[in-house]
Amino acid sequence: MERAPVTGRWRFVCVSEEYEAELGRTSYEHAMEDYRDQILRPDDPRHKIVGRVLERLLPNSGLKGDVEFHVIEDDDEVNAFVIPGNKIFVFSGIMPICNNEDGLASILGHEIAHNVAHHVQENASLPYLTTLILGLATFFVDNSAQLTQFVLSYGLELPNSRAQETEADYIGLLMMAQSCYNPEEALKVWDRMAKADQSATPQFLSTHPTDRNRLKRFQQWLPEAIEKQAQSQCGHMTQHSNEFQQAFVSYTRQGQDHPVLGTDNDNDFW
Numbered sequence: 001m002e003r004a005p006v007t008g009r010w011r012f013v014c015v016s017e018e019y020e021a022e023l024g025r026t027s028y029e030h031a032m033e034d035y036r037d038q039i040l041r042p043d044d045p046r047h048k049i050v051g052r053v054l055e056r057l058l059p060n061s062g063l064k065g066d067v068e069f070h071v072i073e074d075d076d077e078v079n080a081f082v083i084p085g086n087k088i089f090v091f092s093g094i095m096p097i098c099n100n101e102d103g104l105a106s107i108l109g110h111e112i113a114h115n116v117a118h119h120v121q122e123n124a125s126l127p128y129l130t131t132l133i134l135g136l137a138t139f140f141v142d143n144s145a146q147l148t149q150f151v152l153s154y155g156l157e158l159p160n161s162r163a164q165e166t167e168a169d170y171i172g173l174l175m176m177a178q179s180c181y182n183p184e185e186a187l188k189v190w191d192r193m194a195k196a197d198q199s200a201t202p203q204f205l206s207t208h209p210t211d212r213n214r215l216k217r218f219q220q221w222l223p224e225a226i227e228k229q230a231q232s233q234c235g236h237m238t239q240h241s242n243e244f245q246q247a248f249v250s251y252t253r254q255g256q257d258h259p260v261l262g263t264d265n266d267n268d269f270w
Contacts, residue, residue, distance in 0.1 A: 001013075004117050004118075004122075004167060005062070005116055005117055005118075005171075006113075006116065006117065006167075006170075006171050006174075007117075007167050007170060007171070009163065009167060011122050011160075012122070012125055012126065012129050013118075013121055013122055013125045014125045014128050014129075015121060015124045015125050015128075016121075017118065017121060019121070019124065020084045020118060020120050020121040020124060021084055021085055023084060023120060023124060024083045024084025024085035024087065024120065025085060027083045027084070028083050028085060028087045031083065031087070031089060032070075035070070035072045035089070038072045038073045038074055039070045039071070039072060039073075040070075040071045040072070040073055040092075044071065046071050046092055046095065047071045049101065049104065050069055050071055050090050050104065050108070051069065052101070053101055053104050053105050053108055053181075054067065054069060054088070054108060056105070056179045056180065056181070057105060057108055057109055057112060057175055057176065057179045057181075058112075059179075060175050060178040060179045061109075061112050061113075061116060061175055062116050063086055063112060063115060063116060065085075065086055066086065067086040067087075067088065068086065068087050068088070069087070069088040069089070069090065070087075070088070070089050070090070071089075071090050071091075071092060072089060072090065072091045072092065073092050074091045074092060074093055075092050075093045076093055077091040077092075077093045077094075078091065078093045078094045078097055078193075078196065079091045079093070079094060080094055080107055080108070080111050081111065082111040082112065082114050082115050083120075084115060084118075084120050084121075086115060088108070088111055088112070090107075090108070094107060097189060097192050097193055097196060098189060099185075099188070099189070099192070100185065101181070102176070102181045102182045102185035103185045103186075103188065103189045105176040105179065105181040105185075106172060106173065106176055106181070106183075106185060106186035106189050107189065108172075109171070109172030109173065109175040109176040109179075110168045110169055110171075110172035111168075111172075112172065112175065113167070113168040113169075113170075113171035113172040113175065114164070114168050116171055117164070117167055117168065117171065119164045119167075119168070122160075122164070123161075123164075126157065126160065130157065161208070162208060162209050165208050165209055165214075166209055166214075166217060169186075169214060169217065169218065170217075170221055172186075173186050173218065173221055173222075173225050174221075174224070174225055174228050176225075177225040177226065177228040177229040177232070178228050178229065178231075178232050179232075180229065180232055180234030182229075183222060183225035183226060183228075183229060184222065186218050186225075187215060187218045187219060187222070190211050190214050190215045190218060191211075191215060193211045194210075194211030194212055194215065197211055
């Protein structure tokens, strides 16, 4: 048992960071193979925006080593993910939800936080614990193991996954605030995410907290994040507030009207 970074949450970890890194190398190879034809060039405005936001976030992240990121052109995929070894992938479909650089910082901060907290290392350890519990329970209680597996899934594995997501939300929020992004934008992002998500999967069946529950937690954490921002003396950073939209206006003016983003004649560009 050990405490997670930043939050101090107790968790079970029995594999090394080296093993986590090896899992990351394998996952990265698969991701690059799967998305190689959709990865945007470095001169694409969307790639540049992600790079600029990461440049501000990373000094306050605590990550060690170089960071590599890719933007994947897929407007139907509202997602982003991170791989051990500091490899970050962002789908273009999440950018309308972000709406601006502060919103994008909330998403990227969340993904970076998964690596800060070594959640993959924790996830790789969990099967050792569940296998032990399953074996003991099968021997002493449930010969079929079906009931025990059900209890482990809904009583341990899914709640643990939701705890990690909540932890990443919290760490990411403080990270973006310390990096002079407006933490209130995180609430707006998850409000838009909730409106866009029509699945309405019950939380106890899901690996992630519901968007509404996330929104409530962000509201609870907001005063701490605002204090973190105030301590960082962020007044001089406001000059970049409109560059996110300006970059995408430039993108559409090149004659590449975006099916989700619209055109620069829209009242609300997103």
